Amino acid sequence: MMHRYCMSDHSFTALEHVHTPKFLNSIKCSGIPNHSITLKVGVPVMLLRNIDQSSGLCNGTRLIITKLGNRVIKAKILSGKMVGEKVFIPRMSLTPSSAGIPFKFQRGQFPIIVSFAMTINKSQGQSLFHVGLLLKKSVFTHGQLYVALSRVTSRKGLKILAYDDEGKITNEVKNIVYKEVFHNLI
Template sequence: MHFSTNSENNYQFAKWLLEVGNGTNSIDNKILLSEFMKILSQNLNSLIDAIFPNISRIGVCNDQYLSEQTILSPRNEDVEYINQEILNMFPGNQCTYFSADKALIEEGADCNTIYPTEFLNTLNPNGMPLSKLNLKIGCPIILLRNIAPGEGLCNRNHTFIPCITLTLSTSELPFIFKRRQFPIRVAFGMTINKSQGQLLKYIGLNLQTPVFTHSQLYVALSRSTSPYSIKVLFPQDNIDTTTTNIVYPKALIPNTYEHKYF
């Protein structure tokens, strides 16, 4: 249903995608991707050039252009690096916004440690805005919180986004983490998990770090409207186009319905 045209190639790719999701074409959690998905030069700049050609040219980077492609990665830290690399190429002057961070110690907790602001600024937990937020006029962003669900904030709507205070309580930190910052991140790239529900013309897939959870590879490969618009960056030491595909067959409900393609 996602594909832009009806063809035998798309039919075969759709059938293959279902097998990726079910894990029936994987051996020991390894799967061989099509050779045409591999970019010629296996480095990040080549992947960026393949998905965002002429990103540095003023006038090319309009809303339509930026809403049709993205680069996906399994890990947040890789996404942050990719976003900053593309933002450096993006035309315009960069502005930096710093967060106001605070550690809240719960009453009665046995903790005499004082956490300096410099330490708190280094923390960038999942789901929280970055402490150091770099932006340029016209760059794509993603909202981290539903600050106005009724308005349905989306592409090309002009709106005011204020700084908000967010708190995080997790077993990984011995305190409640409090950060005041704009609830956004740059979105040239995003994690595979964040991409669910997206449908794009061009997909770059950074698999230098393989997927590590169930169905991540299936989600990434099924975001595009054509199998030929997916480009993959493999690890440097890969001698072929093999990557990890983690599937838990016992978690899948047997499908009693026949799959049909139109």
């Protein structure tokens, strides 16, 4: 919610007149939450930082918000080994490490993002009771279909919506494997 230039950046005094708070608030970069996030009790979120691995607070952990505060959020863990545990997520000063930004700044924000859905890659390593898989195109990376289908703990918890190459709903999914990958294996 708050921005400030890093004091280690020797040119911060010159930049504060060029980069207005409105400009800084508009910057979006990977791994850093947006300047403004709308939250309410009951919304599912995903953690964007490793906070405390022993408590299950790792990058990618899914949580549901149970109480909101100005500097801390109370949430219940939805994934991983600590499912059901109640935890606290503090607001943190986060500094983007993107090479595309020619200056350093800090954003004071909760290290979370609202998460009603996730990519197959982000779901890797999680066990979920319900999985809805939307496949608008064929899965093209070896192993991705397996990862997507193996996240769910039971067959009853799996729903798939797949489209063919013409954009019509289908009941078939291709698992594309490039045999060249296996040529030099012993």
